[in-house]
Amino acid sequence: MPDSDEPGHDGYFAFRDRLLGPLRTTILSAEQLCQAGRLIYGDPRGLSLYGVCAPDMAAGGITLLGRTAIECSVDAYTASVADALAGLRTAEAPAGPQPTEPVIVDLFCGSGNFGHHLGVRFSHPVHAAELDPAVYRTARNNLDRVGSPVSLHLVDYRDLLGKLPARSTHDIYIVEPPWGPAFTAHGLDLTRTSPPVPDILRDIRRSRDGLPCHIVIKTNDHIARDSLHRTFTDATHLHTHTPAPSLPYGANMRFHLYRLGDG
Ligand SMILES: C[S@@+](CC[C@H](N)C(=O)[O-])C[C@H]1O[C@@H](n2cnc3c(N)ncnc32)[C@H](O)[C@@H]1O
Incomplete structure (x- = not known):
């Protein structure tokens, strides 16, 4: 740490x-x-x-x-990321009839606040996976209290991926696994999160049969071993949201948007 x-x-x-x-x-x-x-x-x-x-x-x-x-990712952060995604979607929208309603998936729900904000912003249902029964119970309570569009499942993220086939090239996956041993004094190593981010991206790709999508990922402001760049080497970086730091270097949040699967 x-x-x-x-x-x-x-x-x-x-x-x-x-x-x-x-x-x-x-x-x-x-x-x-x-x-x-x-x-x-x-x-x-x-x-x-x-x-x-x-x-x-x-x-x-x-x-x-x-x-x-x-x-958790708090309202100020998730609302800014939702703004950025909405801007991208407007810029990428084809002329004429709108594409199929995208699927939005919060793979590591925690509080569910990320999925909640994206669901509200896009007026779409969101599917979320949470593996810890205690986290699931509190999130379930909270999401019900606020009338959230998040549909929460007590499952491993891979089981949820298996049930949600790709729907559109505007599908969004929120990827915020626990950091655990990945968070060290030498920075955050995305190849050591639980599970490792490269494995999660591989699972998303497999579930989509090659159809592109958007990925949202949270990091801190000190990446170890160039692991963000190396993990997303075949993806396109679209945007990084950098909230004003409130903590020392290494402890502040950043949010990155990538396009996965083009080309
Ligand atoms: C960093 S937190 C997510 C924070 C969340 N984005 C928020 O805003 O509150 C990671 C969550 O993923 C859950 N988790 C860990 N492994 C998982 C897995 N294999 N499948 C689904 N959820 C998992 C943990 O229990 C934890 O609640």
């Missing part, structure tokens, strides 16, 4: 360790949710999912496990 030389961030790294350790599958209290928002985003309201920020979550019946508070 990256070290911080800014004393102000010590609290973040200590709390992060607790959220991914002893509080991993514990439902956080209202105070812990606000603390996570303050330490990660500099403001309790920065931890916001499904349009509900940390100070309002308890009243809205939104529950989050420790691990998900760290692993």
Whole structure:
């Protein structure tokens, strides 16, 4: 894990360790949710999912496990990525009748907030896979509470891929596997996530029989061993969203859009 030389961030790294350790599958209290928002985003309201920020979550019946508070992609980020995807879709749209409604798949659901925002933006149902029963239960509760278009399945992402054949060249796959040992002081190595991102891309390709699609992937701001570029070597990079950093180098989020399977 990256070290911080800014004393102000010590609290973040200590709390992060607790959220991914002893509080991993514990439902956080209202105070812990606000603390996570303050330490990660500099403001309790920065931890916001499904349009509900940390100070309002308890009243809205939104529950989050420790691990998900760290692993989730918050509203400000997912809304920006949804904007970028909408812009791409408009630019790529053929003249005349619109193509078949695309399939949108959140392969590693966690909170489900990514799929939720894409589903709302595009007014499409979204399919999501989540393997951890405790994460599944909280996500299920939250998505039901907000009336989300996400249809959540307690399955391995490969089982979901097997049930969702390619529908259009505008299909979107959100790829956010747990980082685990891939996240080190030397950066994030995408070939060591659980499962490795190259394996996930191979599984997506297989499920699509060669039809191109869009991939959304989250990284941090310190990639190890050029692993992002090497993993997407035969894909086309379309866009990277870089939120303003709130944490030390190596701990901030980035979101990348790729086109997979053209040419
Ligand atoms: C980094 S989190 C995803 C965060 C999510 N994008 C969000 O905004 O909350 C990864 C999630 O994938 C789940 N997961 C891990 N392996 C999986 C698998 N093989 N199939 C489906 N889900 C898996 C984990 O339980 C975890 O909740």
